[in-house]
Amino acid sequence: MTRLAAEERRKLLVDAAIRVMARDGVPRATTRSIVGEAGMALAAFHYCFRSKAELLERVAEEILARTLSPAREIVTGEGTVEERVRSGVASYWGHVVEHPDEHRLTYEITQYASRTAGLEVLARHQYRAYVDAHRSLLEALIEHDELTVARPVEDVARYLAAVVDGITLLYLNEGDADAARAALDVAVDHVLGLLGR
Template structure:
């Protein structure tokens, strides 16, 4: 077999695991199925990820980073806080939710699996704290560059935004009504912006 660098092999395996998870779900995913999907020997996969739990951890971390990178690249942080909220939420909704509903179901499965599996409980907490960390930084940077401030703490605003989007995703997974989803996203954005009560920073 041709030598492949560890980092490249890991990415290959994680991509294969995500494909198997979408097809078979968490309960149906096996290490053997992932190896077949990746086109590599079972032993090679087990060398990189000795257990299914380690592989699932890597998948969760990979999904979280995909979302955070999309959020960071989706909005113009120089156009003000309200504009950043609108652009960021719509980008996540259209590019990550509507475009890949099966992966949203996998995310919920992975979160519940982590909460119910000894040794993975902290992973679910990390997942959502990571979301909140990234959104907080994004909100703060958008406000700072525009010379604005939010009326409420940025981390609290980020938690509300993550919770709102997460709830709408679950409803969309259960009932993928595109028009209803669009209207609900508009409502969520309006509520978050109204709650933030954006104003010019002192001295701006």
């Protein structure tokens, strides 16, 4: 394998870890199976990560980034506020429907971390990141359109994180994309009702 920069190696290992963990589950995803999936030597893992916990955190961050980055571009793009909010939610939802195993993996990471001594902080950090992501999207929208919000942004972000998380989990277990999408529309209606000029 050609020589890669450390950050590029980390990215390849995170992508490999997502594939392995989504396929085999978090407990069965060994460092050996992850480096094998990435086509690297075992030493590459220890060069890039201090521990499996650090890798799990990066995996959760990467899956979040795959949904957050497109949504941020949409909510600060062209169109009315309502069009952009609905399109941003549709972008997230498209990722859930197209990559359900990645989203199942985020729940598995949460459960694994919360039940593994020494990793409990990872589950808290993961959900703090979800609230921060929603707050970041709201703040970008508010700033872009000079909007006001009827409730504190942190409270709305926490509400959105809980609703989106719950609807996603319901869909992953129930399998009814239309019902989940309708529930997301209710949440969007509510949030739009909190925004004003």
